[in-house]
Amino acid sequence: MNDAHLHLLFNHLPIIIPIVGLLVLFVNIIIRSEIVQRVGYLILILGAIATVPAFFTGEGAEEIVENIDGITHDIIHEHEEVAETFAILSYILGALSLVGLWANLKRKSFSLWLGYAIFAYGFVVLVFAQQTGVTGGEIRHTEIRKGAVISKEIEAD
Numbered sequence: 001m002n003d004a005h006l007h008l009l010f011n012h013l014p015i016i017i018p019i020v021g022l023l024v025l026f027v028n029i030i031i032r033s034e035i036v037q038r039v040g041y042l043i044l045i046l047g048a049i050a051t052v053p054a055f056f057t058g059e060g061a062e063e064i065v066e067n068i069d070g071i072t073h074d075i076i077h078e079h080e081e082v083a084e085t086f087a088i089l090s091y092i093l094g095a096l097s098l099v100g101l102w103a104n105l106k107r108k109s110f111s112l113w114l115g116y117a118i119f120a121y122g123f124v125v126l127v128f129a130q131q132t133g134v135t136g137g138e139i140r141h142t143e144i145r146k147g148a149v150i151s152k153e154i155e156a157d
Contacts, residue, residue, distance in 0.1 A: 003060025010054040011136060014090055015129040017047035021097075022122045025115065034104055037115060044122065048094020056085045062063040071139055079135035086128040093118070093125045 021043035028036040058080065065071050096118050103111040138145045 002056050002064060004064040007054065007061035010050065010057055012133075013050035014047055014054050014086070015133050017050055018044055018090070018122060018125055018129060019095065021047055022119065022126070023120045025122070028115070029119070037104055038081040038101055041097040041118075042106070043103070044097035044118070045094045048090050048097070051087050051090040051094075055083065058083060065139060070138075070142060075135075075139055075145075079132070079139060082128065082131045082135050085130040086125070089125045089128050093122060096121065 024036060024040035024043055040106055062076055062080070065144050066073065066076060096114075100111070100114050100118050102108075103114055108114075134144070
């Protein structure tokens with residue numbers, strides 16, 4: 001198993017896990033449960049942790065795929081730049097969720113508002129998660145690249 005395999009193994013987790021965490025926090029907004037809120041925070045913390053192996057296997061994956069025909073340095077570089085921003089934002093979301101978990105456990109007065117702020121900030125992180133996923137997918141999936149021309153011959157009966 002090489003670095004490209006490892007990157008493919010890990011790269012979906014930092015995108016999917018925060019989606020699940022935000023869904024759990026949304027449920028908390030509706031039902032107002034401290035336990036559900038704590039679970040949501042723990043999931044977001046897990047998402048930030050999952051960002052680490054995805055991020056650090058990217059360089060090795062780049063070394064492998066940059067020698068494949070049709071893959072340019074520009075498309076890899078675009079993904080790398082968006083992924084760096086996403087990783088930083090994900091780490092911040094994890095840290096905020098850790099503070100939110102602490103505030104929830106200690107029943108701090110600002111816990112409710114911090115929860116709303118974390119929920120809102122999570123959507124900002126998801127925007128970058130989506131961009132990271134798309135730019136990563138464009139590296140090998142030419143059909144989703146901007147301006148992709150897909151031709152299909154139609155056979156006459």
